[in-house]
Amino acid sequence: MNTIWIGENVLRALGEQGHSVLADAILHLDSNPPAATSGGVKFEVAGKRFLAGAVLENVYALFDVAPTRERPPLQPWRSLILPGHVVDEFLDHKDWETLYKRLLDIANIQESRERAGLKYLRQQSVHTIFVPGGYHRLHFTVEGSNLSTVLGLFDADLWSTHTNSATIRQPTPQQLSAWNKLNEAALDAQQGLPPLVRPVEQQPVPVPAPLRDGWITLNQLREQGITNDGTMRHILSMRGEDDLLEIMGQVTDEQYEPIERAFTKWLHSEARRRERKLTTLEVYQLTTSSRSAHGARSYEAAMALLTSQQINVVNLGRDVPIRLQGGPGTGKTFTAVMRAGMLARRAKEQGQPVRVGFFVFNHDLGGRIFEQMLALGLDPFLEDTSPQHIVITSLHDWCARFVKVDELKVEPLAPYRAEKGDSHRRAAIELAVDEARKRLRGPEYDHLWALFDMKSKNGLWEIETEISQFIKARDIVDLSSYLTEKRPPGWWLANTEKAFKKFVWEIASIYNDALRTLGFVDSDDLTNDAIKEVTKTVWQQYRKPEQGFDYLILDEAQDFFRNQLTLLRHLVKRPEGFMMCFDEAQAVYSRYPSLRDIGFDTEARFQGTRLEQNFRSTRQIVAALQQLLGNYPTLGLVDNWGAFSSGSEGTGERPVACGFSSAATMLDQVRDIIRGSIRNGTKPSDIGVIGFDEELMEQVSDQLKRSEVAVHRLMGDGKRTSSKAVTVSTARQVKGQQFEVCVIVGADRDRLPNFKGVKSEVYREQRREDDLKLFVVAMSRCKRSLHLLWHGTEPSEFISAMGGAVDMRG
Template identity: 25%
Template structure:
């Protein structure tokens, strides 16, 4: 097999390659073939796709990739000897990334389009430098390009400025743009090019190898796939990793992890449908359960499953194969249906119930403070200082977590047990039993409100249902009324009480067929987890010797590379502060086609003089964003980071008749659908936009004193508020496919959470 000293790609062939979504990453089979080829591995001779063709010149030194019918004499030439860009030592996933980034730069350079911050041109030297990897992966690796190689000789032939030469790669800058590359291999390419005919298919000499390029239509524009499409269409659009997860059997628990936008929910839904279809094919029973966090998410999943032709499973026409979609609270209420009615719940929707619970805790705290003199002499000095000097709102939020996660979850509502439970690491600064006595008093006053209203909160429902499931009656009925397979979406939003339910719901006690999706960095606040607690809680201790499989999704399908960088800057700035704040973007790449990249723009921070100007300006910028991307208003979300700004934006919309749909519950796709149909912006807050996606987002009020709130005085409350602020900002940023605009007030300045992003140029300050 001939060893390639160069690879040259013609202009039209460049556009074919960068426009094919399936060639952007090795997660797809075609992208993997491209990576194999670039990395120098031997491949079987494959049939070349209709538009792409490969020719080997007379010198046999390299490969020239052209496009059928194309005559443009412009090429990107990779000098493989000098650049060492591809080869056995270069991982194929990196090879594809570098190849694609160079080709995309080439098109933008030829068309004189705006470049990314990671693409730098030095006009005085006629050179360019490309940084191909996100800052979350490799910093400093660069690719050097000569924009007019061999200029003197080619100018005499009238061929100047036709070619781009990739002549160097690595982390060393050396002489920078002043460096003079070697043209030895490039001259071979020029000699070979003179002896071939462009746009004509020429057979590849025997012994030469080339990967097969194909264009595969999946029924929708690249990257803009409608989630409401058929099962078969989706299966054709999956990456190799996703397909492996979907098609693998569910004999033991399976976990799919990945950052926002990687299709975890989609994979979970497809896996449920695939399992039922497989059971139907072999005519065996399959009773499956799909669990969501909120009622809005449940409706969204039902809609997606109906689009996947799963109606026959959802409607239970065949009782032998049924897919039930439910919220966990609704499921537990059903288990307790003889003892609990809907009117006894704080709210039928789990998320709204949490908000009502917060109001009850606030009232209980105010009443407990009136009794503070009784407890004062028993309190530690640090906790007393915390109560007296801290703003109320962070205290109330932390008390809500303490009651739900620790008192009810870990201590089973027993004071002696509560005293023995260690404090949450991102929770209240509890030092001694006196501190816990005061918190217990808040809990008692909170519980009195539930009793007087004949109501039960979410944790009551979960723990009561858990008690019902741990009885001889359920153990006897389990094999008949339990579920063969359980699928849990957004597991990161459930606390330990809620996670403890699932392993009781399977038909068998020795086999836990549970698949669940996790992105811990999307969890709003501390869930009380420790280490790998999500797995350990889903399966009982005596069964933890069983294997379970864990799959991490490595490609971000939704976000542009610039948005990935910004999201990484946010997560990395909080990664060392908190026990469970993982870096979800360590393996993240953007998987957008070049056409999508054309409408992308680097994230920017825009300042306004005051809050009134901030509200007006945010609407104006959203209008401009929609217009510049040629997107409908419904594809742009305006996300307010405080309740005050949220109310101000709503008031402005009502006063000035602004076109908005207000989203007030997490994952409500009905609001988003209405917004798109009526041409209205989606106005919301970070807590509600999880699980949704937009072309662009405008984040309002991400400035000092608001993100995180300035109320945090104690170390503990600052840690808690910082934790939730990082969560919320990460969630909001990763809703966007193409553009993120962050706004704030000039006097406040940008939030400190964005300091890392500014220093790494992941976000720009714009007037």
């Protein structure tokens, strides 16, 4: 479950009998999470209307409820924060009604603390009241005058003596800070929202206030030709994406487009402004769903579960950079987490400070690392004030904070993701190409546009890749350098005449102009700006000792680009203090260069270890993966895995492959597999449906929703999967996930590999390798039950390549 902020007025309005309504409202938010840019969203459950919204990603708020029979309180009530693990604990509790009444007591603690039966106690920051019906106490904090954070149910024995209560785990200063900042952000988000309409006595119509500048200035509206008083007030009052729909009939299409663009940018800026008030660690603390572990015994227990190979990596004492290679499910990331813990623990024992950087590919993976460290009892090392400090961050977040992009008042685009990705990045690309078509006209450009359209059969994917992975990844700043920069054989435009390359450079230049016009900055430019800063003498000599890292761990290294790897090398104080975890067979974002191409993956520079035991999937699934890669020896992917084998117990069933004549029947099979799995006891959150294009995944989502199956679309934005929802995702976005049951859809001959628009044999081999990697990622997410579905005449060549390792049915 996600963290929930509940406004004090909501609790007062629901009253003593509101437990079932509140539970339904929380479940609705969990199943239908609003976007951070949605402003306020309204929904109805059990006859009550709620006003809710997203304060941060994975942190939601219940702002208001109607109707109500609330009475003015004798003392001000408090808003409540329920962390994700507390929400899970409460909603699954057999006596949720009693717990709900204790929540009312906490919200009204000034009055209730003296009531007989509650047995109110306190130990430093932790307050507690007794919960009847079991020998438990509810722990919470009392922060300021208007907030309490519920910490969960604990054994009452902890309070039986002063000695016992002294051992109670106290919230860290970082946690207290995060909860207070969340409360401020929620109140800030609520302030601009209109209250829900409630039946009240007729009041005189107020005189309209004078028009004032808001999220957009009055002169900017007049510049668009909007002068009507009512229309201007309506536009200025907008607070969420849904409000845009209400003004469509009040403005022309020409007026609507710049308003939509400016408003969307403002919404994202507001969401990011709220998040930037918190440190990265505070964001992880608010979005994690795990209760902190206590003590270090869990770390020792985890060490006992590691293989001898993993233990050697964790405890390696020599000053040498480490490259940890291995197939999916071999424990690369967990081994890296354990090594980070060992470095911090060892430094503490020696009384030495150490700063360990743990860099991940995206924010969602960072949250998973944070949860693992909590479970291992490593959270003291995550505190900023700890002399032995572990920093978990994505490179994008680190760059945005390092460059202080907030001070520039521009919005950073999300990093390149090779498919749908960030809507603003795609919009900027589309705008640049549209503008280029207007500017670059005439006979000298007609054949170039025809060539461009022929070479860009995958929408604008090729030009987006060229800009991100070639021009910006190499920090190419002029046409001459662009034309002379060497490309590997088979890379897009490798064998293209200079005239067309000049044409592409012009489009890239227009793209940069479009970003400036829209007020955005490309994530790749943030990386390049950070490189320029950290290579300066001042930073290297005077700031690196404090801001640099004694040891830097890079997870999913195969997906980082050339300039990103260059930056990371400058952040570590010594070349020996570098560890990377990677699997080239799962490189689905970075096409070029490989780690070996730029000198990262070499035996001479790194202490190399390859993990070969898979702990995730059954032996049957691992056997199918081995058979698959073994049939493509020229691609060399199987060499990355070595003697890849399964360490999980039991062989399980072979993956099942089924073909259907129509997409509709295939989608029916998806629905039936999911229903059957849930009936057999599989949690919806342990089921994943994975495909290879957005359109098909939208069809899957629609089919499941019509069948009343809750769906969570994984979009790479860090949104946590609801415990009641099935995950639906493309293969690229599903990295880092794992499921008990996986259904792979669209694995037919015409869709996988996707050779649409590919002319040369070189490009065909590239596409085959790219799509094979995606297929491997999809298959390797599965722990137990794997289903491969297609529709049409024949299955994908990848399914056929597995032969008897899969159970072919039709």
